[in-house]
Amino acid sequence: MKVGFLYNHDALHQISHTAPVIAELVRHAGVEVTVLTSSPNQEARVRLLIGDAATSVRFVDLRIGRVAEALDRGLRFVAPFRRVAVLRENLSAFAALDVLVTPETTSLLLRDRFGLVGLKFVWIPHGAGDRSVGFRPVMRGFDLVLLSGTKVRDRMLAGGLLRPDNHAVIGYPKFDTIEDAPPPPRLFDNDRPTVLYNPHFDPLLSSWYTMGQDVIEWFAGQSRFNLIFAPHVMLFQRRLHASVEHRLIRWRREVPARYCGLPHIIVDRGSTRSIDMTYTRAADIYLGDASSQIYEWIVRPRPAIFLDASGADWRGNADFAHWQLGDVVREITDLPAALDRALTQPDAYRAAQEAARSATFLRSDIPASQRAADAIVQWFQAKPTLTTTP
Template sequence: MKKICFLFNHDQTHQIAHSLPIALQMAKSGVADVTLAVTSILVEAEIRRLSGAALQGVKIVPLHTKSAVSQLLVRTFDRLVPARKLLVYRDNLEFFRQFDALVVSEKSSLILKTRYGLDGIKFIHTRHGAGDRAIGFNAESAQFDLILVSGEKIRDRLICDAGVPPEKIRITGYAKFDIIVPEQKPLFPASDRRTILYNPHPSPHLSSWFKFGAEVLEQFYQSGRYNLILAPHVMLFARPWTITIDRLSIAPAKKPHRRYHNAPHMLMDLGSPACTDMTYTNAADLYLGDVSSQVYEFLNRPRPCLFLDAHDTPWQGNPNYRHWATGPVETDASDIIGAVDAAFASQASYSDAQRAVLEDSFSVTDIPASVRATAAIIDYLDQAIG
């Protein structure tokens, strides 16, 4: 029986649901010896919350930085950069060597192959999200042995932009949709207002937050015509400064004023599990954002979208902004309430575009994505290592 490790080495909880359903399905089916490796209490708690009884009997192994040098580096640098995330690989090489395959939703684990020489392990990428950002299709992707993708759009861009050989890719659908989110209380009890989800991205060179965020919140606060959920990408406020490396940029992560937390028609959630488990994308009537892949989870049930371009982006025809074809794009937030009104009114004109991006982004069959992904992994390993 193959020994397979699903690694959850994340600073936050946003990537968990992209591989956890596959791990649970694989363990349930008994086709492999499955281990879940976790690197923080936060991540383990979210795994347990999302899994419920399905986790019974599944092995969970906590991984830590072990050397004194690593622990010093974590204390010194982790508030600014993901030091612990990278150092945990070096300090647990013997643990990783025991597995036939490592299944991950991010790319930092490739350091085990490129720096530490663990060539005997098959590296399998589930990705996280079905978004359009260029960083999701860089050449690093080609270093994986197998990549599971949600739809044709992702497969085609990996081949074209990242140079991934087609035989390394399997279309298996969107495993996150297999998660059953615990039932929530109404977000705005006894309210007949429509609800807007504002979901800005953390990258300073892409996000609308740093230029427009304060203006957006104040206008909704003063208007009171809509309910507003601020649920940004969970990494926006995870550290005092937001730093991105795909295009070096840095900005202070200034949190919203406390008065917004007390407004009955506003919900400020800066990083709870509800930000990543589709609670808000399922509950909202309109999506307001910029480049987060969560727009695709929102569009799984088509509704109005409105995008804020804070960088005068030449986006038309650019595959990195394909989702911007699914709703109006504003370069000015001075009348965000009026822009929301117009987005609701114009929804019918975006229906075809929304349907097209959904069909291209998500492969849907009668078989759940986690079942398809489990079969693809086991089939690949049977052929690759016998």
């Protein structure tokens, strides 16, 4: 059985969600693993995460032609042109596979638009968040879906996005990458509580477009807190962010240079630390809006605050379930009081966070990456009845 793992994105944040599975899958007899990447940085990141298993893997560099490269230079800050071009111009590499494992949905174009009807698709979502974009009809196109926990599974089943027999709950493979990691480094030369500000890029839901600079300005002018500004890595990948779902386009603002050299503020526009859980493990208070990183945060329950930039009717709305895990703030003037409550009542949302953690992530003695590898082999090679519940 020839299994491919595809990494075809502008940034590196999706890799940790599926790469650990590679190291487990190569242990299975009769399985050949190919890693397909569309940039040298992607390949380097995969090699780092899978270690010695890289010697048992074939790496394929997916290239595009000069015309597509030229078009991409003009479109890369507006649209994901390159991702589709990579699929279209490397069909022979994908046609050589039996199964393709991916953390995104664009790859389904290989079958639906480019005619590779014999290729089977496995989806391991890159995150376990609540945004509606994570629960779209396109997800019905996967042959096998491997999920982090019962929360996401139950919502997908209710929406008719899964069949009872084409999925498994396996846990969160990204956590396997930090299982034996040392404690996070000391990031500031003081003992102040540290706030992680993690805005999303969604043009409607993100707080960055309308509130972000005011947030950084407030932290710059005070001496009680440290601030890590580490947004979703895609925020600074493009100048324009468009949402078909919300019919909205917004221009991404820059971070003023005056904030970048302050000793109590870290500005990180997308380094490895923003995707390897360094900041979610090191900070004391989470400040965000729509990012699924909140669920990586509550693995160790701590105070959280959410900025409502869109005036959302969020109560009882599954798309905003994570806003039940902390205070919700609509005005910057209310932020200081919310931070005070986080310090004086740090356990106010602990019970809610612990319940959400249990529903979001299956935790067991068997690593998630091993459970995922076993499920892939069972489904496509041995083909017994798949166990779909923990």
